[in-house]
Amino acid sequence: VSTRLSGDVALVDLLDRLLDRGVVLSGDIMLSVADVDLVHLSLQVLLSSVERVEQLSAEAEAGDVARREPLA
Amino acid sequence: VRPGPQERLACYVYGVSTADAAPLPEGLVGVDHKFPVTRVTDRGLSAIASAVSLDDFGQEALEARLDDLAWVQAAALAHDEVLRRALPCGPLIPFRFGTVVHDEDAVRALLDRGRADFEQTLARLAGHREWGVKLLRHTDVVAERIAAHSEQVRGLDSRLAAMSEGAAYFARKRRDGVLRDELEAFTARQVDAWQGRLTACARVEATVTTKAQRAGDAPETVLNRAYLVAEAGEQQLHSVVEDIAAEAGDLGFELVLTGPWPPYNFVDRAPTAGAAR
Numbered sequence: 001v002s003t004r005l006s007g008d009v010a011l012v013d014l015l016d017r018l019l020d021r022g023v024v025l026s027g028d029i030m031l032s033v034a035d036v037d038l039v040h041l042s043l044q045v046l047l048s049s050v051e052r053v054e055q056l057s058a059e060a061e062a063g064d065v066a067r068r069e070p071l072a
Numbered sequence: 073v074r075p076g077p078q079e080r081l082a083c084y085v086y087g088v089s090t091a092d093a094a095p096l097p098e099g100l101v102g103v104d105h106k107f108p109v110t111r112v113t114d115r116g117l118s119a120i121a122s123a124v125s126l127d128d129f130g131q132e133a134l135e136a137r138l139d140d141l142a143w144v145q146a147a148a149l150a151h152d153e154v155l156r157r158a159l160p161c162g163p164l165i166p167f168r169f170g171t172v173v174h175d176e177d178a179v180r181a182l183l184d185r186g187r188a189d190f191e192q193t194l195a196r197l198a199g200h201r202e203w204g205v206k207l208l209r210h211t212d213v214v215a216e217r218i219a220a221h222s223e224q225v226r227g228l229d230s231r232l233a234a235m236s237e238g239a240a241y242f243a244r245k246r247r248d249g250v251l252r253d254e255l256e257a258f259t260a261r262q263v264d265a266w267q268g269r270l271t272a273c274a275r276v277e278a279t280v281t282t283k284a285q286r287a288g289d290a291p292e293t294v295l296n297r298a299y300l301v302a303e304a305g306e307q308q309l310h311s312v313v314e315d316i317a318a319e320a321g322d323l324g325f326e327l328v329l330t331g332p333w334p335p336y337n338f339v340d341r342a343p344t345a346g347a348a349r
Contacts, residue, residue, distance in 0.1 A: 011145070013204055016280050016296075017336035018148050022168035023087075024341050029182055031082050031131065031172045 083112075083179050084124040085171045086154045087334065088190050091118045093162030100157055103150045104128060109158075114180040117190055120158050121179050129172045155334040163197040165190060166334040168341075193339055200300050202338060203309060203331035204280065205270055207295035209259060213324030218254050225251050262323065263295050266316050273309040274299035278337040291326060298337035 084103055091113045100109040102122025111118040127133055137143050148169055155166050173179055183190065219225050228247040232240055271277055280296040301309050310329070317327040 013206070013280075013330050014148065014152055017166075017333060018152055018169045020168075020281065021336040021339075021341070022166040022334075023339050024168045025171055025182065025186075026342070029173055029178055029185070031174050031178070 080126045081123045082126050082129055083121050083173050083175055084129060085167055085173060085179060085182065086120040086122075086151060087158070087164045087166045088117055088119050088183065088186070088194070089158065089162050089164040090194055091116050093118065093158075093164070094160070096120070096161060097157050100154060101150075102154060103147045105150070109154050112176050112179040112183075114183040115187075117183045117187065117194075119179045119183055120154065120164070121176070122154075124172060129170075134170060134172070152334075159201070159332060159334055163194045163199075164334060165193050165197070165339050166336050189340070197300075197335050197338065199303050200275060200335070200338075201303060201306070201332035202335040203299050203301055203306075203329060204333060205295070205297050205299065205313065206280075206293060206328040206330070207263060207266065207320065208291035208326040208328065209294045210291045210324045210326065211255070214259070215251060215255050217324055218258060219251055222251070222254050225254065259294055262320075262325070266320065267295060267297065269312050269316065270297065270299060270309070273305055273312055274301050275305075276300040276338060280337060294325070298333070300335060300338045 086102075086109070089111075091111075093111075096109055096111065101107065102109045102124065104122065104124040106125070107123040109120060109122045112121050113119075128137055137147075151169050155164065158164055173182060219229070225247060228243065228250060232243050232247060235243055277300070278298045280298050299309065313327060313329050317329075320327050
C-alpha cells in the first residue's frame with residue numbers, strides 16, 4: 001500500500017479535492033474567485049499532463065483493444 | 073506583508089485554523105512564489121494566507137490564467153503544499169483553489185463573518201485527518217479469473233468449442249454478456265465487503281467524485297472514498313487497508329491509500345455565515 005503517490009494518480013486525487021471540494025466563499029468581500037467550471041478544468045489539466053498523454057499513447061500501441069476483448 | 077492596491081497585491085487565502093495552532097514551517101512560500109505564507113489572526117481564528125500579485129490573481133487575470141493549464145497545475149500543487157505543511161500545526165479548514173481578497177483587513181473580516189461556522193467546524197475536525205482509499209480493478213485479470221471459475225461461463229466455453237463459426241458468433245456474444253454480468257456482480261460484492269471494513273475505522277466517509285475518469289481507463293476505479301479518521305484510529309485503518317490490499321491483490325484489484333489530506337471532503341462548501349450575499 002502506498003501513500004501520497006507521485007505522478008499521475010496523485011495529480012488526479014489532488015484535483016478531485018482542490019478543484020471540487022473545500023470551502024467556497026462568495027460575496028462582496030471577495031476580490032477574485034476561481035469562478036469557472038473547475039471540474040471541467042481539472043479534466044483538462046489532467047489530459048494536458050505529459051505523463052498522461054504518453055501513457056495513453058503507450059497503451060494504444062500496446063494493444064489496449066486486445067486487452068479488453070474478452071468483455072467486448 | 074500588508075498589500076495595498078498601489079502595489080497591485082492582494083491576499084490569497086488557503087484555509088482557516090485556530091489562532092493557537094503551532095507556527096507554520098519556516099520558509100513556506102505561497103502560490104505566488106515571491107511571497108511567504110503567514111497567519112492572519114482575529115480573535116481565536118487564524119487564516120493561512122499569502123500575498124499574491126494582482127497580475128495573476130485579480131479576477132480577470134485569474135480567469136485568463138485558468139486557461140493556462142501548466143500554470144493551474146503548478147498553482148494547485150502550491151496551494152496543496154501549503155495546506156499539507158500546515159496540517160500538523162492543528163485542525164484546519166481548507167478553502168477551494170482561488171480564494172483572493174483585497175488585503176489582510178478583508179481576511180480578518182472574512183474570519184469574523186464566518187466565525188461561528190469556522191469554530192464549529194474546527195472543533196469537529198480536531199484530532200482527525202482525511203485519508204483517501206481508491207480501489208482499482210485490473211478488469212482483464214478479474215475477468216480471466218471469473219472465466220476460469222464460473223460454471224456458467226465454462227459451460228458456454230465448452231459448447232462454443234464444438235460450434236460452427238456462424239453459431240459461435242452469437243454464442244460468444246452471450247458468453248461475454250454472462251461474463252460481464254458476473255464480473256460486475258463479483259466486483260459489487262467485493263467492494264461492499266471491503267468498504268464496510270473501511271467504514272468501521274472512520275468517523276465520517278465521503279464519496280470522491282473523479283470527473284476525470286474516462287470509460288476504458290485501465291485500471292478502472294471501482295471505489296473512491298475519503299475517510300475522516302481519528303488520529304487514534306489511524307493504525308487500525310492502516311492495518312485494515314493492508315489486509316484488504318493483500319486480498320484485493322490476489323483477486324486482480326489494487327488498493328491505493330493516500331493521505332493524510334487536509335480535510336477537503338469534510339467541510340461545508342459554502343458556510344452559511346461565511347459570506348455576505
